[in-house]
Amino acid sequence: MNKFVNESWLVLTLGVxxxxxxxxxxxxxxxxxxxxxxxxxxxxxxxxxxxxxxIEALAVAGYDRDVFRCLDADGKLAGWxxxxxxxxxxxxxxxxxxxxxxxxxxxxxxxxxxxxxxGLGNKISEDDWAGQYRNLDAGRPVVVHKRPPTAGANEVQxxxxxxxxxxxxxxxxxxxxxxxxxxxxxxx
Amino acid sequence: MAEANDTNLAQFxxxxxxxxxxxxxxxxxxxxxxxxxxxxxxLVMGAAVIFVLTMSNLIISLLxxxxxxxxxxxxxxxxxxxxxxxADLALKAYVFEVSKKLGPFVPxxxxxCIIICRAEVVASKRNVWRxxxxxxxxGLGFTMALCILAVIREMLGAGGITILRDLGWVWHLDAKTFxxxxxxxxxxxxxxxxxxxLVIGVVNHLRAHGARKRGG
Numbered sequence: 001m002n003k004f005v006n007e008s009w010l011v012l013t014l015g016v017x018x019x020x021x022x023x024x025x026x027x028x029x030x031x032x033x034x035x036x037x038x039x040x041x042x043x044x045x046x047x048x049x050x051x052x053x054x055i056e057a058l059a060v061a062g063y064d065r066d067v068f069r070c071l072d073a074d075g076k077l078a079g080w081x082x083x084x085x086x087x088x089x090x091x092x093x094x095x096x097x098x099x100x101x102x103x104x105x106x107x108x109x110x111x112x113x114x115x116x117x118x119g120l121g122n123k124i125s126e127d128d129w130a131g132q133y134r135n136l137d138a139g140r141p142v143v144v145h146k147r148p149p150t151a152g153a154n155e156v157q158x159x160x161x162x163x164x165x166x167x168x169x170x171x172x173x174x175x176x177x178x179x180x181x182x183x184x185x186x187x188x
Numbered sequence: 189m190a191e192a193n194d195t196n197l198a199q200f201x202x203x204x205x206x207x208x209x210x211x212x213x214x215x216x217x218x219x220x221x222x223x224x225x226x227x228x229x230x231l232v233m234g235a236a237v238i239f240v241l242t243m244s245n246l247i248i249s250l251l252x253x254x255x256x257x258x259x260x261x262x263x264x265x266x267x268x269x270x271x272x273x274x275a276d277l278a279l280k281a282y283v284f285e286v287s288k289k290l291g292p293f294v295p296x297x298x299x300x301c302i303i304i305c306r307a308e309v310v311a312s313k314r315n316v317w318r319x320x321x322x323x324x325x326x327g328l329g330f331t332m333a334l335c336i337l338a339v340i341r342e343m344l345g346a347g348g349i350t351i352l353r354d355l356g357w358v359w360h361l362d363a364k365t366f367x368x369x370x371x372x373x374x375x376x377x378x379x380x381x382x383x384x385x386l387v388i389g390v391v392n393h394l395r396a397h398g399a400r401k402r403g404g
Contacts, residue, residue: 007256
């Protein structure tokens with residue numbers, strides 16, 4: 001026992017000291033980190049549903065990610081925002097998709113987290129590309145094509161050289177809408 | 189690793205130039221390649237490494253007479269891991285966007301060879317001031333090497349340099365005419381290897397030239 005303590009007292013002491021140090025760091029910084037995470041999400045929601053002044057989280061059965069009811073300055077419903085995640089070309093893509101108050105149209109899309117190829121797949125985070133989703137029909141799946149979209153066909157054009165990333169975004173959007181829209185329609 | 193540095197100042201300077209951890213010792217290549225795709229990433233990574241190196245060298249130097257040889261690696265790793273975790277939390281709290289871009293490479297500082305190498309070679313054998321001088325020298329040398337690579341890669345790969353977007357302050361240097369023709373490959377892994385290889389080649393050439401001039 002003596003020999004054990006002799007050999008290891010420093011390791012054990014350091015272990016306890018560092019654990020305390022880490023606990024202190026975690027306690028004092030975790031509030032800021034949570035604020036940072038929610039701020040990124042809230043900024044995306046405000047961008048995706050126009051006129052949003054206030055957002056309220058709501059729980060949708062069977063969907064474990066955030067869904068928001070967006071209210072305008074008068075407290076009226078401005079739209080809905082859905083936080084969705086899915087697999088992209090490189091790693092997970094996280095986005096927020098906005099719906100009109102009657103859930104029939106997509107009013108906006110913003111990719112908030114992605115690690116796609118810079119200069120190629122990364123372009124999905126640009127507002128120009130994501131703007132294609134505005135005013136598309138939320139009731140039927142969005143389709144990605146390499147050529148410019150046909151009017152009225154619920155299509156978007158893929159980023160040149162980044163078809164997989166573009167398809168990933170569309171799949172994530174379609175799945176999120178399919179899972180959440182029925183619950184939102186019941187809310188009205 | 190024979191390092192004959194007579195004074196603390198010599199130790200500090202060696203870490204930046206003659207014994208640069210990235211360009212001469214060729215340590216810590218993995219974060220170097222991954223994180224040098226933008227100047228902002230390079231600076232933040234460099235700051236994190238300087239912090240961890242300083243604290244690690246300090247603690248280990250203070251404890252150097254108490255550390256038994258057969259548990260020294262364990263103690264080094266324990267110390268480094270604690271400070272890397274603190275650095276990671278601090279980055280997430282204060283520069284959230286950059287922290288997301290750096291991704292897994294901040295926690296991976298724990299296994300960065302530079303830090304454990306300096307602990308073994310200097311901190312566990314020399315006094316506090318020598319260890320701190322070494323930490324700052326090597327930390328600055330690492331940051332400098334990363335920035336040299338990042339300036340080249342970001343300028344050629346993105347057509348300009350943008351830093352400090354996170355803190356609400358943008359410093360943007362544009363190579364406006366170059367931007368449409370940017371070589372995207374430079375911000376991807378092949379560009380990293382190319383740039384690193386060329387920079388090491390230039391550094392070796394300069395060192396050999398300097399040695400010849402000194403009659404070495």
